[in-house]
Amino acid sequence: xxxxxxxxxxxxxxxxxxxxxxxxxxxxxxxxxxxxxxxxxxxxxxxxxxxxxxxxxxxxxxxxxxxxxxxxxxxxxxxxxxxxxxxxxxxxxxxxxxxxxxxxxxxxxxxxxxxxxxxxxxxxxxxxxxxxxxxxxxxxxxxxxxxxxxxxxxxxxxxxxxxxxxxxxxxxxxxxxxxxxxxxxxxxxxxxxxxxxxxxxxxxxxxxxxxxxxxxxxxxxxxxxxxxxxxxxxxxxxxxxxxxxxxxxxxxxxxxxxxxxxxxxxxxxxxxxxxxxxxxxxxxxxxxxxxxxxxxxxxxxxxxxxxxxxxxxxxxxxxxxxxxxxxxxxxxxxxxxxxxxxxxxxxxxxxxxxxxxxxxxxxxxxxxxxxxxxxxxxxxxxxxxxxxxxxxxxxxxxxxxxxxxxxxxxxxxxxxxxxxxxxxxxxxxxxxxxxxxxxxxxxxxxxxxxxxxxxxxxxxxxxxxxxxxxxxxxxxxxxxxxx
Amino acid sequence: xxxxxxxxxxxxxxxxxxxxxxxxxxxxxxxxxxxxxxxxxxxxxxxxxxxxxxxxxxxxxxxxxxxxxxxxxxxxxxxxxxxxxxxxxxxxxxxxxxxxxxxxxxxxxxxxxxxxxxxxxxxxxxxxxxxxxxxxxxxxxxxxxxxxxxxxxxxxxxxxxxxxxxxxxxxxxxxxxxxxxxxxxxxxxxxxxxxxxxxxxxxxxxxxxxxxxxxxxxxxxxxxxxxxxxxxxxxxxxxxxxxxxxxxxxxxxxxxxxxxxxxxxxxxxxxxxxxxxxxxxxxxxxxxxxxxxxxxxxxxxxxxxxxxxxxxxxxxxxxxxxxxxxxxxxxxxxxxxxxxxxxxxxxxxxxxxxxxxxxxxxxxxxxxxxxxxxxxxxxxxxxxxxxxxxxxxxxxxxxxxxxxxxxxxxxxxxxxxxxxxxxxxxxxxxxxxxxx
Numbered sequence: 001x002x003x004x005x006x007x008x009x010x011x012x013x014x015x016x017x018x019x020x021x022x023x024x025x026x027x028x029x030x031x032x033x034x035x036x037x038x039x040x041x042x043x044x045x046x047x048x049x050x051x052x053x054x055x056x057x058x059x060x061x062x063x064x065x066x067x068x069x070x071x072x073x074x075x076x077x078x079x080x081x082x083x084x085x086x087x088x089x090x091x092x093x094x095x096x097x098x099x100x101x102x103x104x105x106x107x108x109x110x111x112x113x114x115x116x117x118x119x120x121x122x123x124x125x126x127x128x129x130x131x132x133x134x135x136x137x138x139x140x141x142x143x144x145x146x147x148x149x150x151x152x153x154x155x156x157x158x159x160x161x162x163x164x165x166x167x168x169x170x171x172x173x174x175x176x177x178x179x180x181x182x183x184x185x186x187x188x189x190x191x192x193x194x195x196x197x198x199x200x201x202x203x204x205x206x207x208x209x210x211x212x213x214x215x216x217x218x219x220x221x222x223x224x225x226x227x228x229x230x231x232x233x234x235x236x237x238x239x240x241x242x243x244x245x246x247x248x249x250x251x252x253x254x255x256x257x258x259x260x261x262x263x264x265x266x267x268x269x270x271x272x273x274x275x276x277x278x279x280x281x282x283x284x285x286x287x288x289x290x291x292x293x294x295x296x297x298x299x300x301x302x303x304x305x306x307x308x309x310x311x312x313x314x315x316x317x318x319x320x321x322x323x324x325x326x327x328x329x330x331x332x333x334x335x336x337x338x339x340x341x342x343x344x345x346x347x348x349x350x351x352x353x354x355x356x357x358x359x360x361x362x363x364x365x366x367x368x369x370x371x372x373x374x375x376x377x378x379x380x381x382x383x384x385x386x387x388x389x390x391x392x393x394x395x396x397x398x399x400x401x402x403x404x405x406x407x408x409x410x411x412x413x414x415x416x417x418x419x420x421x422x423x424x425x426x427x428x429x430x431x432x433x434x435x436x437x438x439x440x441x442x443x444x445x446x447x448x449x450x451x452x453x454x455x456x457x458x459x460x461x462x463x464x465x466x467x468x469x470x471x472x473x474x475x476x477x478x479x480x481x482x483x
Numbered sequence: 484x485x486x487x488x489x490x491x492x493x494x495x496x497x498x499x500x501x502x503x504x505x506x507x508x509x510x511x512x513x514x515x516x517x518x519x520x521x522x523x524x525x526x527x528x529x530x531x532x533x534x535x536x537x538x539x540x541x542x543x544x545x546x547x548x549x550x551x552x553x554x555x556x557x558x559x560x561x562x563x564x565x566x567x568x569x570x571x572x573x574x575x576x577x578x579x580x581x582x583x584x585x586x587x588x589x590x591x592x593x594x595x596x597x598x599x600x601x602x603x604x605x606x607x608x609x610x611x612x613x614x615x616x617x618x619x620x621x622x623x624x625x626x627x628x629x630x631x632x633x634x635x636x637x638x639x640x641x642x643x644x645x646x647x648x649x650x651x652x653x654x655x656x657x658x659x660x661x662x663x664x665x666x667x668x669x670x671x672x673x674x675x676x677x678x679x680x681x682x683x684x685x686x687x688x689x690x691x692x693x694x695x696x697x698x699x700x701x702x703x704x705x706x707x708x709x710x711x712x713x714x715x716x717x718x719x720x721x722x723x724x725x726x727x728x729x730x731x732x733x734x735x736x737x738x739x740x741x742x743x744x745x746x747x748x749x750x751x752x753x754x755x756x757x758x759x760x761x762x763x764x765x766x767x768x769x770x771x772x773x774x775x776x777x778x779x780x781x782x783x784x785x786x787x788x789x790x791x792x793x794x795x796x797x798x799x800x801x802x803x804x805x806x807x808x809x810x811x812x813x814x815x816x817x818x819x820x821x822x823x824x825x826x827x828x829x830x831x832x833x834x835x836x837x838x839x840x841x842x843x844x845x846x847x848x849x850x851x852x853x854x855x856x857x858x859x860x861x862x863x864x865x866x867x868x869x870x871x872x873x874x875x876x877x878x879x880x881x882x883x884x885x886x887x888x889x890x891x892x893x894x895x896x897x898x899x900x901x902x903x904x905x906x907x908x909x910x911x912x913x914x915x916x917x918x919x
Contacts, residue, residue, distance in 0.1 A: 070534070382838065395848075395850065397850065397852070397853035397855075398853065399853055400820065400821070400823070400852055400853045400854070401820065401851075402851075402853070403849065403850060403851040404848070404849075404850045405847075405848065405849040405850065406846075406847060406848045406849075406859075407845065407847050408845060408846060408847075408861070409843070409844075409845050410842075410843065410844045410845065410861060410863065411841075411842075411843045412833075412835065412841060412842045412843070412863050413838075413841045414835070414838055415835035415836060415837055415838050415840060415865045416864075416865060417835070417863060417864060418863070418864040418865075419861075419862070419863040419864065420860075420861065420862045420863075421846065421859075421860065421861040421862075422858070422859070422860045422861075423846070423848060423857075423858060423859045423860075424856075424857065424858040425848060425850050425855060425856070425857040425858070426855075426856060426857075427853045427854055427855075
């Protein structure tokens with residue numbers, strides 16, 4: 001076995017470091033999906049009648065749909081009748097301070113390196129964490145500080161109770177329940193999620209952040225996030241995901257909706273580290289997510305940044321509908337796949353308003369036997385005078401058994417559109433490695449260095465503390481993988 | 484796949500004609516024709532949302548306008564008409580395919596250095612060669628390719644034997660004569676360049692008469708070891724002409740094949756160019772230029788399948804879309820496992836001249852090998868206002884400046900045409916279209 005193979009071997013055998021199970025009693029809904037289950041979920045969450053109706057409409061629509069086949073991924077289809085659609089920790093804490101949080105939960109977060117106390121004490125930067133463990137929000141910090149500014153940041157269920165008028169107005173306005181198979185499923189059974197509302201003219205003083213954890217085995221996770229940024233407001237929202245090791249495939253079908261009004265600025269960052277399955281591709285999360293934002297008013301700006309290192313199978317296309325004149329959409333992505341992971345991800349930029357701009361930077365890294373696809377759409381509608389797009393999607397291949405694919409769709413109906421697309425595929429150069437080795441940097445460190453450099457354009461977009469975590473994650477994921 | 488009622492009608496018609504065809508054609512071909520028909524019957528012609536034909540709803544047009552069972556008029560082309568429809572300045576061996584059938588009477592060629600005959604004669608005289616090459620390209624999935632195979636009509640068979648270099652270009656002049664009624668033409672051509680042979684083939688598509696025509700043409704090109712083939716396709720059909728072309732190219736080691744596809748007119752044109760690189764050290768070049776106006780629609784699909792190491796492919800397609808015309812481009816590059824040291828480059832550039840013109844493009848890379856250099860680039864927009872200003876500032880009027888820039892944009896693709904007289908003719912056309 002050559003040295004390269006050896007290092008590759010070591011890398012592919014490195015264990016998922018977040019694989020542990022929190023032992024908290026859970027309350028399950030019975031397995032299966034039907035209208036009664038939806039009524040059960042709705043009743044459990046004490047939801048108003050209109051929301052139940054909305055869920056039922058979505059469910060009835062979902063029943064008419066079939067699972068999409070077009071993504072460039074191959075996996076056994078989940079059995080929707082063999083999943084739990086509701087799981088909540090039984091000891092539902094009544095929280096005023098972190099002391100009241102179940103110590104075991106706190107420990108879980110600690111082991112993930114995002115201890116709430118630590119976050120609170122983070123010098124200089126204040127981060128409000130709305131921690132979601134399975135489906136029920138267990139702790140919300142800094143809420144009072146936020147409330148002073150009129151910012152609402154709470155769990156979705158709380159929002160339904162406390163701000164029904166806002167939820168009713170915006171729920172489904174960006175991602176209607178008719179949108180696609182998994183969006184319909186999510187609309188029918190969504191369990192909880194986060195809600196953020198930034199009032200007119202307010203610049204959110206801290207990064208809003210939420211950590212998702214999938215915990216109970218056989219629990220479908222159906223998060224729903226809704227962010228509304230009113231005129232002239234500004235917010236940066238962070239989402240992070242890690243999941244413990246499991247043998248059966250778990251399904252994660254989330255919906256994120258972002259509504260950006262005139263001159264508002266929203267930045268949404270994700271570091272995603274779901275369990276990708278072991279070296280044989282056993283276990284791992286299915287991550288089928290619908291993320292979309294609309295720049296509704298003029299000069300609105302929406303920026304997506306994602307670092308994807310996890311999931312057995314991923315489809316995810318964070319999109320921007322650029323409806324307001326002069327609005328701006330951005331998408332920065334790093335997707336790393338290893339072993340038998342499959343990722344089909346990209347973005348959609350729909351230019352509707354005049355002089356709208358979009359920018360896409362996608363960096364894919366494939367190693368092992370993984371398949372990594374970029375699929376994107378840039379659409380310029382007829383009245384989108386002066387639209388501008390620049391897309392760049394690069395792929396880096398490590399090893400000769402992985403694949404990198406790009407499917408960029410470009411549809412233009414206006415002559416003033418200026419749309420550019422570039423894509424390259426390459427591997428880490430032997431000369432680059434040699435250069436590093438010669439200067440006393442060992443091969444592993446050199447690979448990390450080169451990959452970090454390759455991804456820099458995207459990592460630079462992440463908020464500080466996320467960037468650090470993302471860099472660590474990349475180094476960890478790519479340990480010893482030499483092209 | 485579910486079929487619409489009208490598609491069923493079209494399929495029933497095709498079934499009928501297929502039965503009649505199979506009874507008449509040589510056994511070598513008939514077997515493939517039956518298999519192709521079975522595949523086609525199972526899937527049908529592309530449905531409106533079929534990924535490969537997403538932007539080009541040609542099935543709908545065929546169902547609406549064409550009757551497969553109607554007898555194709557024989558065509559009444561005279562030698563003078565043929566001369567007027569080809570570039571007379573280009574010295575070439577001329578093979579006329581009239582309404583889908585090779586017509587030697589109005590063709591003129593001396594076939595020095597190579598073998599040329601109709602496909603039917605080839606089945607007689609060169610049965611081994613035909614059997615070894617007919618429908619042998621590994622990608623036979625396209626429904627229109629299957630349709631052509633199922634109803635194979637009589638095209639031209641060209642064979643250049645080992646070490647022969649054919650100096651004179653070979654012109655396959657396809658003319659649909661619709662003066663007597665609508666024409667459905669499904670010619671099948673084959674070009675085989677044996678080891679170390681060299682040949683230049685150019686196809687030209689024209690229409691006479693005002694009635695509707697449908698060309699569903701297939702040209703199979705085989706470049707054996709170290710062979711060199713240039714293949715040019717120039718489409719300038721009528722406003723009521725529908726065209727689906729499948730050019731199927733198989734290359735062996737050390738060979739070079741260059742294609743150039745130019746589309747000037749037609750109601751709806753679809754070009755599929757499929758390369759398979761079946762050996763090492765192969766070079767494949769694809770060039771294309773579309774200059775459209777009116778309501779013309781062109782769809783260029785190219786596929787390059789790198790299956791072996793150390794090969795190179797280059798692709799450059801440009802388009803200028805005026806009035807209400809529409810352009811579609813899909814370039815696929817596959818680099819299979821083990822095809823290391825592949826270099827594959829692709830570029831697609833488009834200019835829209837009006838708000839009613841549109842372009843849909845999808846450059847696609849699929850790569851399963853790590854030691855490769857692949858890239859694609861795509862730009863879409865209008866003429867650069869700064870370049871226009873630069874010219875205007877130097878006293879050049881708006882119209883001329885516009886024309887100069889358009890000419891410059893389009894003409895650089897022509898550099899890849901190796902027949903000087905042909906290139907000059909095409910330059911003239913570009914000058915005319917650019918208004919400069």
